Amino acid sequence: DRHIDARSRFNVHGRKISADVMRECLRVYLVVGSANCQEDPLYVVREALAGGATMVQYREKGDGSLTGEARIKLALQLQGLCREAGVPFIINDDVELALRIQADGIHIGQEDADAGWVRSRIGGGILGVSVHQLEEAERAVQQGADYLGIGPIYPTSSKPDAHAVHGLEILPGLRQAGIHLPLVGIGGITLERAGEVISAGADGIAVISAVAGLPGDQVRHAVQQLKKRINR
């Protein structure tokens, strides 16, 4: 099978990604698990990639989420789609899964594994860390993060244990405090709000419901529209 053989140009065994390439990958970042999708997640991700999604994170959380072999199988299938499209495939939280399937990287929050430990496990793979304030951001930079996730920017119904809403102000705040790492905003970002998140200092937007929550036949168009707002 060709897509299983095709090597990703991003890889846990590769060289560390440059900040410029990282910024491009963050532009329209789809976060997705089977619980977020109205339809087959493979269809949703295929359509999002056709619309120009620049990175995909597999985040299998919430009611009815897959476990065990089914989870690994879906991860491998989504990875195949991302490899064909040439975009990085990131695993949320689960270092063992990321290493097992040779994902392109991993995303962790403050409650997950220590970022320095994750960096030591994944070599040059992409490491994303969710942070909520300057000290966390500085620490993640020191621990070798490639990008920081900042959220929730707006209220979200996709993450029941989300932090208090930050608003846009956290983005210029981090920039002015000297955080130059690529930043992605997350939480409640819609087509209407995408432009202001970029204007406030983010390099990209990460979304669940604005893409994965749509009927499958609207996914491609939604990603195309998000890209237009961001490239403006």
Ligand code: 3NM
């Ligand atoms: N992390 P939606 S908010 C996965 O604040 C996630 O770190 C967040 O989903 C954070 O685009 C969030 O549907 C949910 O609001 C994003």
